[in-house]
Amino acid sequence: MTCWGVGVSAVPKARVIPIDSRKRLEEVPPADLAESGPGWDERVASAVGFLRRRITGDYEVDEFGFDPELTDSVLMAPLRPLFHSWFRVEVRGLENVPADGGALVVANHSGTVALDALMTQLALLDEHPAHRHLRMLGADLVFRTPFVGELSRKAGHTLACNPDAERLLRRGELVGVWPEGFKGIGKPFSERYKLQRFGRGGFVAAALRTSSPIIPTAIVGAEETYPMLANASWVARVLGLPYFPLTPTFPWLGPLGMVPLPSKWIIEFGEPIRTDALDPAIADDPMTVFDLTDQVRETIQQSLYQLLVSRRSVFGD
Amino acid sequence: MGRVILVTGASRHLGGTLARRLAELPDVDRVVGVDVVPPSHDLGLADFVRADIRNPVIGHVMSSSDIDTVVHMGVIATPRQAGGRSVMKEINVIGTMQLLAACQKSSTMRKLVVKSSTSVYGAGPRDPAMFSEGMDPRDAPRSGWAKDNVEVEGYVRGFSRRRPDVTVTTLRLANIIGPRITTVMTDYFSLPVVPTVLGHDARLQFVHEDDSIDAIIRASVEDVPGTFNVSGDGVLMLSQAIRRAGRITLPIAAPLIPAVGRMTRQMGVADFSSEQVRYLTWGRVVDTTRMRSKLEFEPAFSTLEAFDDFVAARGLNSMLPRERVAAIEATVVDLLGRGGERSA
Structure with a gap:
């Protein structure tokens, strides 16, 4: 602006x-x-x-509770300085994201808190020529948690389940999914950039049923924001969380420890994997779904390795 | 020969209006309204029989007037209307069983229309964004009116298996709202200070009372077997609805809700069942595609219009009407504009 x-x-x-x-x-x-x-x-x-x-109360939300006006002007505002000045996010391959119609963005998940997902949403909103809203699919824990769940719905996110994913794709929305889930963001720093298991492949079935392209996306830099050295599992159990991270700064420095390290980020949208040539009924064939899931996973893993090799330093440009 | 229709729950607002409207239709010979208490308002051309659907008397009413269509509106939503939760449950569940037993015996019967509610889908954090008719609830209702509706639907399914010759239509209505009807939700939005659950904002859907009557009439007149969600288009957030009603929000932390609920119940201000609290926490939205494609029903009011109609009729938003806020905005912008000119 x-x-x-x-x-x-x-x-x-x-x-x-x-x-x-x-x-x-x-x-x-x-x-x-x-x-x-x-x-x-x-x-x-x-x-x-x-x-x-x-x-x-003179505004409109959609059936998912998405409030575009609030998202664009309020919810995304605090993320913009993080995006530009702190992480200096470099966005590549935007031409692989269609300007309209349904598509499924599938990316690696990392960094203890789901900042990578929010940065991807902001990248597509601000940098994509069509200013697309990424409708992300989140775990039920997100929607169970007070405030977080409320804001997630308002930002256009919804529960990761097939009916919701297919409904959004059929409406021509851009849907974002992080199939590693908590296994991805909650993994120790020693396992950085190693993709975890990709769930049950529900996202692939949703793409097949709606003939939507899958856009494999690699995010580099998020792993270093909160390097998780250990997981205080008993604290996590008490608080009902999937993990409780111990990083070099958190919780030792208190609130200051919650400041992410200023790593340099690259978000690369890969070439779409088309599904429109396949029969939608194939979504019920587990073997095809597994194969396609593996293909998406391998593509993201390869792009991650390539980006890491070309990266000169973690924090510098 | 025209139709002979039995309407249960005819003494209450919705049932009474429906009986009156049905009786005015040209191909309807007779409408018999049934309820435990005498009607508080005019039923027009419809007859009224004071009968309790909880006992077999209802069978005599049916056989003596050659009823061919039964519209079951007798599921009561508020314990206050029935005189306590146990009486309410008895009327809802035992009443439905008795009514269906009488229907099963009837030789003239060929159509059953049941008014149910979208509350059968429950409400919870694991819900899909929208429920369509074929989906099962993730967090099924465990108590109250919602549970009654689940049980009623169960008996209705059993009935339709035993009498495949009878066309059975179940309408799952979203929260009914409008200028005249009184429901738990209209009471809630009429509170001067509206309690909400801290950190949650529910997605709500409403159907206008006129639309709900029209939908039930359509199901009673046409042959459209099946289960249908009925709601106005679009969604209203709870916070948004409270603002449109010009009320003040009072967010309460979830652990304190039961105590506050007890207090308001004792004071007789409002009655918050645990089902309602779940609904106001998580919200619920239903898919109305089938309502359009198969029932061929198009509601006249969207969710937002239905809610605004309710707000306008009750004169709720007298404190901060939208026009006044818009006028204030215009003044501010105008002042700013003039300020800019002066400095230029």
Whole structure:
């Protein structure tokens, strides 16, 4: 988003003016002002409008509870500085993600908390030319947890189950799935970039039934955000969590230990694996589903190795 | 010869309106409304028989008037209406058994329409985003009205196996809302301060009372066997609904809910069953594709329109109407605009 100041500095006349906002306004004719992106009053007006819609409940959510307005302007806002300045995420292969229609993004999962999923969602929303919303499938623990579950639904995520996945794909949505689940994000640092088991292949069956392409996606960098040295399993049991991470900083430094390490990230969307040439009924054939699951898994693992080989350092550009 | 229709639960708002509307149809000869208590409002052309469906009297009513269609509206949703939960359960479950026993004996009977509820799907964190008719609940209701509906549907399935010649239609209605009807949900949204579950925002669906009547009439007049979800289009978040009703939200942490529920019940303000709390925590959305394709029913009100109709009729949102907020917004923007001009 271009802010007002940046826009005005492009006007030749304004360049010589000192940094006094009032003087700038005097020098720039109103016509130029309008061309130079939204002015501050317009921005305030849109913020007031947003506030009015929220206060009076004048907005729409879909059947999954997805609230696009809230997601774009509020929920994604704190992630943007993380994306650009902290992780300096480099997005590759966006041309492999279709501009419309259903498709299934399948990626590796890592990094103790599911930041990788959120960064992928933001990458597709901000960087993809069609600004696509990634509808992610999450574990039931996500939706059981207060606040987390509520915000997840509002951000467009839904429960990882076949009816939901197929419904979204049939509606032409871009669906994101992390088939390793907690096994992926909760694995020790020593096993970084080694893909875990890919569930029961339910996502492949969903893609087959709806003839949607599968986009194997490799994410590098997330593993180093919270290197999990050990798992305090008894704490996890007490808290009812799948694991309780012990990292070099957490929980020793308290809240400060929750700051992720600033690793450099690459998200690479691979070439789509098409399923439209296959008979949808094949989704009920376990052997085909297993084979295709393995193919997706192998593709992601290979891309991970390639990206790791070409990566010069973990934290530097 | 025209149709002769029996409507149970005719003394209550929905059953009474349905009986009156059915009696006005040209190819209907007679409508017999049945209930335990006398009707509180006009049934129009429909007759009323005061009978308790919990005892075999209902069989005599059926055989003496050659009933061919039975519309079962007699499943009561609120214990307060019935006079306690045990009476409510007896009317709902035993009443349905007696009614179906009488139906099974009847030689003139050829159609049964049952008003059920989407509450049979339960509500929980493991639910799919939308339930279609063929899906089983992940967290089946364990108590209250929802459980009664599950049991009623079970007996109805048994009946349709024993009488395959009778067309059986079960309508699972979403929460009914509108300007006149009183339900647990309308009571809830009429509270000055609306308690919610902290950290959760349920997805709600409503069907307008007029639409629910129209859907039941369609099922009673046409031959459409099967089970159908009936709801208005779209979804309303609980927080959004409370804001549209101009109420104040009071989020309560989940562990404290039972105590608060007991308190409001004792004060007679509102009655929160554990089923309702589950619904207000997790919400529930149903797929209405079959309602459109097979029942060929198109609701006139969306979820949002139905809710707004309720809010407008009750005059709920008098504190912060949308028009006033919009006017405030216009003033603010206008002031800002003028401020900008002045500084320019």
